[in-house]
Amino acid sequence: MSENKIDIGILEEKCSWLLHPRFFPSKIGGKPAWLDLQNLPIPFVLSCKKCKDPLVFLCQIYAPYEEDENSFHRTIFIFICRNGPCCQPNSSENFLVLRCQLPRKNPFYSYEPYEENENEVFPMDKWANLCDVCGIKGPSHCAKCKKVYYCSRKHQILDWQKGHKEYCSVVQQNPTSCKINNFIVTESGKSILFKEWELIVDEEDEEDKDNVDVNHEMEKLRKLMQEKKAGSLDNVSDTELEQYTRPLPEDKVFNKFSKRVARHPDQVLRYDRDGHPLWITGNSDSFIDIPKCQYCNGERQFEFQIMPQLLNFIDVGIDLNSIDWGVLAVYTCKRSCNGGPSYKEEYIIKQDLTN
Numbered sequence: 001m002s003e004n005k006i007d008i009g010i011l012e013e014k015c016s017w018l019l020h021p022r023f024f025p026s027k028i029g030g031k032p033a034w035l036d037l038q039n040l041p042i043p044f045v046l047s048c049k050k051c052k053d054p055l056v057f058l059c060q061i062y063a064p065y066e067e068d069e070n071s072f073h074r075t076i077f078i079f080i081c082r083n084g085p086c087c088q089p090n091s092s093e094n095f096l097v098l099r100c101q102l103p104r105k106n107p108f109y110s111y112e113p114y115e116e117n118e119n120e121v122f123p124m125d126k127w128a129n130l131c132d133v134c135g136i137k138g139p140s141h142c143a144k145c146k147k148v149y150y151c152s153r154k155h156q157i158l159d160w161q162k163g164h165k166e167y168c169s170v171v172q173q174n175p176t177s178c179k180i181n182n183f184i185v186t187e188s189g190k191s192i193l194f195k196e197w198e199l200i201v202d203e204e205d206e207e208d209k210d211n212v213d214v215n216h217e218m219e220k221l222r223k224l225m226q227e228k229k230a231g232s233l234d235n236v237s238d239t240e241l242e243q244y245t246r247p248l249p250e251d252k253v254f255n256k257f258s259k260r261v262a263r264h265p266d267q268v269l270r271y272d273r274d275g276h277p278l279w280i281t282g283n284s285d286s287f288i289d290i291p292k293c294q295y296c297n298g299e300r301q302f303e304f305q306i307m308p309q310l311l312n313f314i315d316v317g318i319d320l321n322s323i324d325w326g327v328l329a330v331y332t333c334k335r336s337c338n339g340g341p342s343y344k345e346e347y348i349i350k351q352d353l354t355n
């Protein structure tokens with residue numbers, strides 16, 4: 001059987017300090033570990049095209065172009081709007097993908113890799129003020145203590161309600177007290193940020209493992225997708241319920257997808273630069289038109305995809321109002337060009353099991 005060797009990503013728990021920008025992590029959730037620490041995207045760029053709320057960091061993949069000295073360090077970031085109504089089938093309007101790259105010699109990081117030392121001093125506020133809640137650029141600060149920064153009025157209000165109210169007066173009385181945010185900012189009981197994980201990227205196994213029952217794995221995945229669609233069944237009508245519990249139609253693409261995924265059932269990423277996405281269904285073929293790079297007008301190529309399994313690890317809930325996807329396929333500038341802003345927008349396709 002001839003098929004491309006590809007890399008897959010699985011998740012591991014890791015102490016947050018080891019996912020600091022100086023270690024160039026691939027990671028899920030928490031705050032973004034920015035690459036260029038100074039020329040960050042402004043909050044307007046990182047707000048939802050539909051509801052205007054701030055987008056939340058979903059994941060980042062560290063993927064240098066070894067052959068290009070401008071991309072010695074290179075990271076792709078994905079942001080998402082957490083509001084369920086902004087998430088529509090086969091539409092990626094609630095997402096934003098940004099690419100950033102740096103030469104080995106740059107103003108932010110040492111030329112040689114950093115040692116894993118928790119106590120190493122690495123002042124981030126030297127470069128930019130970050131929102132205390134979500135970690136994107138924070139142009140405004142708390143008017144009272146002038147110690148914490150925010151991307152938006154929304155995050156400032158949430159922070160005030162969830163703990164800064166008490167903390168603010170402490171800081172005002174004792175300006176030297178160190179700035180620690182040790183409470184979790186939530187909205188409607190959900191944490192604003194996704195649970196943080198390290199993303200470990202490694203080669204996919206070549207053949208189907210003998211000891212994995214492919215049919216069983218396929219059935220498990222099929223069920224999972226149905227459960228996601230069904231969500232909380234309490235407020236679903238009978239007709240809807242019937243629609244959700246009906247077996248999915250025979251779908252060759254889905255069968256191929258499930259068979260391949262069964263090699264590593266927990267994979268959340270498939271990295272295959274200049275390869276092809278592993279689509280989840282053959283139902284939709286309306287999205288093969290990939291726009292050219294808006295910075296160099298060059299071609300884009302497929303780089304990686306995020307798998308639906310990720311939804312199980314980031315605690316998004318499974319009600320009908322939660323965010324959801326089948327696969328997320330990311331296309332980036334083939335040359336990984338250098339012009340334009342430091343964080344360049346790339347292209348993402350969301351494919352769902354439903355049309």
Ligand SMILES: [Zn+2]
Nearest residue numbers: 048051081086
């Ligand atoms: Zn939105």
Ligand SMILES: [Zn+2]
Nearest residue numbers: 131134151155
């Ligand atoms: Zn924020």
Ligand SMILES: [Zn+2]
Nearest residue numbers: 142144145168
């Ligand atoms: Zn304050």
Ligand SMILES: [Zn+2]
Nearest residue numbers: 293296333337
């Ligand atoms: Zn380009």
